[in-house]
Amino acid sequence: MSRGDLTDTQWERLELLLPPIPKMGRPPRDRRQVFxxxxxxxxTGSPWRDVPERYGPWETAYTVFRRWQIDGTWPRILKKLQVKADADGIIEWEVSVDSTVCRAHQHAAGARKRGLTMPGRTRSDGLAAEPDNHGLGRSRGGLTTKIHLAVDASFHVLAAVITAGQRGDAPVFEQVMDKIRIPRPGGGRPRTRPDHVLADRAYSSRQIRAYLRRRQIPHTIPEKRDQAGHRLRRGSAGGRPPGFDRETYKRRHKVECRIGLLKQARGVATRYDKLAVRYEATVQLTLIRQAL
Known part of the structure; x- marks a missing residue:
């Protein structure tokens, strides 16, 4: 066993969740070795061709990764781990929302744009479709991708959304919240509503606060200074300031810690995948590995 490989205990947890290796015209390989x-x-963030020989042919590793991305295996495994954690009472439903920008390597650019669906749409099978911009944005720092996360108080990532790096946080907030969907082991409706939401000033908007009130979700979001000044200038017509508990807000640091842990995987910290759906699968794989 090499550094970073699954331990026997971790493999016991994962083995029952993995599907069989797809048939590729050659004898099936050991799933643990391929994973x-x-x-x-x-x-490591290395090219696929540099995968060490002890893991078998690199073509097998890439093909399995790609096929499990296409058929939705990675999000299904992650969802099963979330269900088990919730059933065991590990997930704490105080959710912090934030985002992080990841630099995109020059090898991530250049994918064809013809024939791709528009952003926000899904395929007929319900899986995410590739956005027309491949989740890449160009800014003063070059090509970037942004990962929007919803993290509970026990550091479980309940939702992750990939966008171009220049996208704002507030416009993606509802999309992130709508992806929180944890099925219940005994059946019934999946759990989708946190007990409390924490977010920084980037999420301070009337639309977000109205959305949370409509779903009856308590929240702790500081008011932006310009919003506070505008409200004060309007006098009584400006309304009351939103409630804010500074001590509760301190617990938002957990999403920052979780982002740091996620980006310990160099394939996440720097994007090398050309397609956004492949990069999203890399993020899901990392979350699976870190949850074992």
Missing amino acids: DGIWWRAR
Whole structure:
């Protein structure tokens, strides 16, 4: 076993969740070996062709990674781990929302744009479709991608959304919240509503506060200085200031810590995948590996 590979205990947790290796015209390989090879690439950020021989042919690792991305295997495994954590009472439903920008390597650019669906749409099978901009944005720092996260108080990532790096946080907030969907082991409706939401000033908007009130979700979001000044200038017509508990807000640091842990995988901290759906699968793989 090499550094970063699954331990026997971790493999016992994962083995029952993994589907069989897809048939590729050659004898099937050991799933543990293939998974370790896929994770080695995500952990190091190396090209697929550099996957060590001890994990088998690199073509097998890439093909399995791609096929499991296409058929939705990665999000299904992650969802099963979330369901188990919730059933065990590990998930704490105080949710912090934030985003992080990841630099995109020059190898991530250049994918074809013809024939791709528009952003926000899904395929007929319900899986995410590739956005027309491949989740890449150009700014003064070059090509970037942004990961929007919803993290609970026990550091479980309940939702992740990939956008171009220049996208604002507030416009994606509802999309992130709508992705929080944890099925219940005994059946019934999945749990979608947190007990409390924490977010920084980037999410201070009337639309977001109205959305949370409509869903009856308590929240702690500081008011922007310009919003506070505008409200005060209007006098009584400006309304009351939004409630804010400074001590509760301090617990928002957990999403920052979780972002740091997620970006320990170099394949996440720097985007090398050309397609946004592949990069999203790399993020999901990292979350799976870190949850074991």
